[in-house]
Amino acid sequence: MRLKTAIWVSAFLRRCGVEGMFGAVIRKGAEEAGAVHVIVNHLDGTCHLFSPAPGPSHDEDGERRSSADNVPPQGPAEAMALLERRxxxxPDLWIVEVEDRRGTAGLCAT
Structure with a gap:
């Protein structure tokens, strides 16, 4: 059984807060199964965008799979433009932004 998206987002933001990162929901999507896109703002004018990985949504350990959409990091405006198209x-997607100078907010790209 998979966690509802709303619960996963809440737990992700709590974990970020515990690790000293500020995060917020920019756009709330479907509570049960909306796709989660995470903008990791490096606070230097660049960011990474993590989106659901193609293929299975979860790995064999039950963790959500993500893929980095903008490598190397780009500006937040480019990330938001891509998300507006998606x-x-x-219309059920979620957009979460986390401020993390170190990099990925604990997300691993596949």
Whole structure:
């Protein structure tokens, strides 16, 4: 059984807060199964964008799989432009932003 998206986002933001990172929900999607896109703002004018990985949504340990969409890091405006296009195709998606100078907010890209 998979966690509802709303519960996963809440737990992710709590974990970020415990680790000293500020995070917030920019756009709330479907409570049960919306796709989660995470913008990791490096606070230097660049960011990484993590989106659901293609293929299975979870790995063999039950963890959500992510893929980095903008390598090398780009500006937040480019990430938001990409997410606006995706939002037109998937109105249920979530957008979460986390401020992390160190890099990935604990997300691993596949």
């Amino acid at each position: 939002q037109r195709a998937d």
